[in-house]
Amino acid sequence: MVTALLGKKLGMTRIFTEDGRWIPVTVLEAGPCTVTQVKTKERDGYEAVQLGFEDAKKSRMTKAALGHQSKVSDAAKRRLGEVALAPGSELKPGDEVRVDIFSVGEHVDIAGTTKGKGFAGVHKRHHFKGGPGTHGSNFHRAPGSIGQSADPSKVVKGKRLPGHMGNERNTTRNLEVVKVDAEKNLLVILGAVPGANGGYVEVKKRVKGSK
Amino acid sequence: MKFAKAVEALSQEQKQAAEKVPQFRIGDTVRVHFRIVEGEKERIQVFEGVIISRSGGTGANARFTVRRVAFGEGVERVFPLHSPRVEKVEVIREGKVCRAKLYYLRERAGKAARVKAKGRSTTAKDEQ
Numbered sequence: 580m581v582t583a584l585l586g587k588k589l590g591m592t593r594i595f596t597e598d599g600r601w602i603p604v605t606v607l608e609a610g611p612c613t614v615t616q617v618k619t620k621e622r623d624g625y626e627a628v629q630l631g632f633e634d635a636k637k638s639r640m641t642k643a644a645l646g647h648q649s650k651v652s653d654a655a656k657r658r659l660g661e662v663a664l665a666p667g668s669e670l671k672p673g674d675e676v677r678v679d680i681f682s683v684g685e686h687v688d689i690a691g692t693t694k695g696k697g698f699a700g701v702h703k704r705h706h707f708k709g710g711p712g713t714h715g716s717n718f719h720r721a722p723g724s725i726g727q728s729a730d731p732s733k734v735v736k737g738k739r740l741p742g743h744m745g746n747e748r749n750t751t752r753n754l755e756v757v758k759v760d761a762e763k764n765l766l767v768i769l770g771a772v773p774g775a776n777g778g779y780v781e782v783k784k785r786v787k788g789s790k
Numbered sequence: 791m792k793f794a795k796a797v798e799a800l801s802q803e804q805k806q807a808a809e810k811v812p813q814f815r816i817g818d819t820v821r822v823h824f825r826i827v828e829g830e831k832e833r834i835q836v837f838e839g840v841i842i843s844r845s846g847g848t849g850a851n852a853r854f855t856v857r858r859v860a861f862g863e864g865v866e867r868v869f870p871l872h873s874p875r876v877e878k879v880e881v882i883r884e885g886k887v888c889r890a891k892l893y894y895l896r897e898r899a900g901k902a903a904r905v906k907a908k909g910r911s912t913t914a915k916d917e918q
Binding site for chain 1: 796797799800825827835851870872873874875880
């Protein structure tokens with residue numbers, strides 16, 4: 580069995596639980612994934628499998644990508660990703676893994692690419708307080724002083740400043756699985772998941788807090 | 791699979807789970823029987839007032855707003871239409887209104903804030 584699946588964020592909605600609570604959920608399409616390559620201790624130095632998700636048109640793929648996958652099967656997968664194997668389990672190239680590796684009530688970590696925010700100021704990017712909006716103030720959203728003068732005569736490394744924000748990989752941990760639809764390959768998760776609708780995500784068995 | 795399809799499927803399921811959809815129209819005076827869970831105990835709370843809006847369309851996310859004036863203070867509560875906690879909605883009186891949203895009631899007080907009853911013979915006064 581694998582410890583993670585590749586998927587896609589479809590969007591958010593609300594559903595009722597059995598006891599009548601109305602909860603916000605994210606709907607993910609997770610799997611089915613095909614094993615496209617198996618990495619072994621002898622050859623690669625570690626054990627893992629490479630999964631392929633979502634069919635692609637062959638004419639849209641590069642020959643290199645097609646060639647790599649043609650060793651396993653005829654189908655071309657758009658998205659490839661490497662995931663770890665659960666101890667003691669074994670998979671062959673061409674095997675299929677589905678969303679049923681997750682169960683309701685289980686907690687998962689979900690990684691995705693966050694929405695790009697462009698060049699953002701310190702207010703938005705680092706949650707700086709900023710100055711007062713009124714009362715004659717001319718200091719609103721600027722970063723303020725970024726250091727001392729002649730000594731040390733430089734800006735310290737790691738100083739939080741404006742810059743590009745978002746569009747980077749981010750993992751949200753310990754999200755609860757509310758529903759698993761093996762037929763439609765859907766995973767319903769409590770709460771929000773990084774990234775825009777239609778973005779690719781990786782759903783992993785949780786790392787922290789598991790017994 | 792497209793999001794719309796997936797959500798449609800989910801929402802169908804939810805709507806079916808909520809066996810019966812309450813039937814009422816904007817302007818009706820209703821009694822909403824709402825199940826309240828306090829730890830182990832459960833009880834039914836009744837909220838009586840006028841339906842002033844309905845939102846969320848035909849999906850499982852649909853909601854309705856009930857307004858009443860309690861102790862001289864306007865109180866509005868929004869209930870999910872398909873919630874399993876909404877036990878039933880009793881229509882006490884059907885109202886005759888010309889709007890889909892009765893937000894104008896918020897600016898009115900006393901007699902001006904009444905909604906005309908449907909039908910010729912009965913007036914609000916008669917029924918009370």
